[in-house]
Amino acid sequence: xxxxGIIKGVLAKDxxxxxxxxxxxxxxxxxxxxxxxxxxxxxxxxxxxxYGSGKVHLSPRHNLEIPEVRQKEIDNALKELYIAxxxxxxxxxxxxxxxxxxxWCSRQIRPVQEIGKMVSMRLGDKDMPNxxxxxxxxxxxxxxxxxxxxxxxxxxxxxxxxxxxxxxGCDGCFKICKFDAIKxxxxxxxxxxxxIHCAQCVEVxxxxxxxxxxxxxxxxxxxxxxxxxxxxREYASFVDDFEVLEIIEKCLRNYGAKAGLRPExxxxxxxxxxxxxxxxxxxxxx
Amino acid sequence: MAGGILPGRIQNRVTLRVRSVEPYSSELTAExxxxxxxxxxxxxxxxxxxxxxxxxxxxxxxxxxxDDINILLNGSGLYTGSSGRHLRNVIACSRWCLYNAFPITDxxxxxxxxxxxxxxxxxxxxxxxxxxxxxxxxxxxxxxxxxxxxxxxTDKKCKKCSxxxxxxxxxxxxxxxxxxxxVSIDTDRCIRCGFCSNICKPETIRVRLRSFDIFxxxxxxxxxxxxxxxxxxxxxxxxxAVIDNVMSWYEELADEGERMRDVxxxxxxxxxxx
Numbered sequence: 001x002x003x004x005g006i007i008k009g010v011l012a013k014d015x016x017x018x019x020x021x022x023x024x025x026x027x028x029x030x031x032x033x034x035x036x037x038x039x040x041x042x043x044x045x046x047x048x049x050x051y052g053s054g055k056v057h058l059s060p061r062h063n064l065e066i067p068e069v070r071q072k073e074i075d076n077a078l079k080e081l082y083i084a085x086x087x088x089x090x091x092x093x094x095x096x097x098x099x100x101x102x103x104w105c106s107r108q109i110r111p112v113q114e115i116g117k118m119v120s121m122r123l124g125d126k127d128m129p130n131x132x133x134x135x136x137x138x139x140x141x142x143x144x145x146x147x148x149x150x151x152x153x154x155x156x157x158x159x160x161x162x163x164x165x166x167x168x169g170c171d172g173c174f175k176i177c178k179f180d181a182i183k184x185x186x187x188x189x190x191x192x193x194x195x196i197h198c199a200q201c202v203e204v205x206x207x208x209x210x211x212x213x214x215x216x217x218x219x220x221x222x223x224x225x226x227x228x229x230x231x232x233r234e235y236a237s238f239v240d241d242f243e244v245l246e247i248i249e250k251c252l253r254n255y256g257a258k259a260g261l262r263p264e265x266x267x268x269x270x271x272x273x274x275x276x277x278x279x280x281x282x283x284x285x286x
Numbered sequence: 287m288a289g290g291i292l293p294g295r296i297q298n299r300v301t302l303r304v305r306s307v308e309p310y311s312s313e314l315t316a317e318x319x320x321x322x323x324x325x326x327x328x329x330x331x332x333x334x335x336x337x338x339x340x341x342x343x344x345x346x347x348x349x350x351x352x353d354d355i356n357i358l359l360n361g362s363g364l365y366t367g368s369s370g371r372h373l374r375n376v377i378a379c380s381r382w383c384l385y386n387a388f389p390i391t392d393x394x395x396x397x398x399x400x401x402x403x404x405x406x407x408x409x410x411x412x413x414x415x416x417x418x419x420x421x422x423x424x425x426x427x428x429x430x431x432x433x434x435x436x437x438x439x440t441d442k443k444c445k446k447c448s449x450x451x452x453x454x455x456x457x458x459x460x461x462x463x464x465x466x467x468x469v470s471i472d473t474d475r476c477i478r479c480g481f482c483s484n485i486c487k488p489e490t491i492r493v494r495l496r497s498f499d500i501f502x503x504x505x506x507x508x509x510x511x512x513x514x515x516x517x518x519x520x521x522x523x524x525x526x527a528v529i530d531n532v533m534s535w536y537e538e539l540a541d542e543g544e545r546m547r548d549v550x551x552x553x554x555x556x557x558x559x560x
Contacts, residue, residue, distance in 0.1 A: 055316070267453065
């Protein structure tokens with residue numbers, strides 16, 4: 001079982017350094033599939049009462065962090081967690097919890113929960129030069145923050161316009177587009193090159209004039225947020241599920257091989273975005 | 287849809303987005319975990335989703351039962367909320383993290399209690415980070431706060447335990463040197479995360495001054511943007527006052543649906559004043 005996820009903790013307010021005696025235990029479901037079951041919640045409740053201090057911190061990457069677990073009881077706590085399908089993880093220089101938006105959101109262009117689960121199974125907690133965040137979004141609303149993840153995958157849709165005319169005065173699609181990508185030209189609707197394929201115009205069209213003719217994934221690389229912000233660069237567009245998996249695996253292989261030490265650091269390796277900034281995206285992926 | 291009741295994947299079903307306001311907002315108590323489990327089992331489909339804004343979503347709830355469920359939730363300090371054109375759940379990083387210039391969960395809790403679901407021109411995210419690493423993404427939020435701890439060396443003798451530099455934890459920016467002569471700090475490299483002062487038992491390293499950096503106008507979504515640095519302030523009370531001021535400015539100047547990012551693009555940060 002991976003040892004990552006046991007973060008030695010201290011209550012900063014009391015400045016009481018308990019050092020090795022008490023830990024902050026970060027747990028998550030493996031493989032991660034974006035949800036917890038009732039059984040897992042009930043097991044968690046017992047565990048935090050028995051081994052912790054009756055609280056669980058909700059981490060920003062869907063982990064459940066159990067604070068104040070006594071060091072000598074960790075093995076027992078872990079055993080009970082394993083039975084519930086919860087494991088220490090999602091910490092350190094490794095692949096963190098895979099973010100996906102939930103399948104029950106009505107806006108999704110493609111469901112991403114299953115592909116996220118597959119990536120979690122193959123790559124979750126794998127050792128990396130530095131932390132790696134991978135996020136899947138079912139649409140361009142990007143609730144799972146793919147633009148600021150090491151690898152971001154966004155479901156997109158190519159819009160097609162039906163022959164015929166729209167109802168008089170209807171301007172829903174023009175109003176919703178944030179990129180000036182859809183306009184009326186000589187009486188017909190035209191989609192131009194500004195389009196990012198978010199398909200929000202399709203969603204808002206009440207008259208079936210617009211539809212998605214092709215759906216796929218856009219893959220971004222090199223984003224991060226935290227101590228500094230970088231936005232992912234587009235590597236591929238309109239690729240399907242299996243291509244996405246291949247791209248992710250290749251990306252992480254290259255990252256492992258090409259990451260160096262951060263400038264002026266004796267121990268910290270570059271984040272993926274920093275390697276890509278140094279080499280260029282194409283050279284990085286070759 | 288209003289107040290944490292989101293359209294579901296099946297007709298007549300909704301997803302409830304649940305947040306905690308008592309006794310904590312970044313943590314759930316054992317009792318609250320039990321209540322959520324019971325609701326998911328009895329009224330939902332046995333699963334929940336933990337969101338990046340420290341709320342829990344329970345899908346597949348029949349609308350007719352929402353009132354009953356609210357009574358169960360409210361009884362243990364839980365409420366539906368954090369959706370739509372409102373102030374969303376104010377999030378904070380863990381107060382048990384060693385890299386912690388300030389236990390900022392208390393501030394998040396105060397904000398959540400004071401402004402819960404306040405109606406604003408657009409969805410608004412406030413994220414409070416205890417240190418520069420900003421795990422809760424203060425640099426890409428509408429209002430981001432990052433706590434800082436300026437540290438100093440005292441005359442207490444360094445015991446050379448080296449916890450301030452020892453891997454895998456220790457100073458992450460090589461700002462500390464422990465040698466036979468004791469400990470020295472490179473303040474140019476220091477990111478003021480407070481780790482060394484938290485871990486130093488003999489108090490050779492101590493916090494000299496705490497402050498908070500405020501960032502405005504960041505966002506994720508379809509057109510993500512990094513926040514702009516706004517100002518630094520020195521006390522919790524001032525943080526609350528500044529956030530109050532910023533929200534008033536936003537309410538006054540924003541068109542319906544605009545995010546802070548859009549208002550800043552139009553008027554500049556100077557218009558925020560204060």
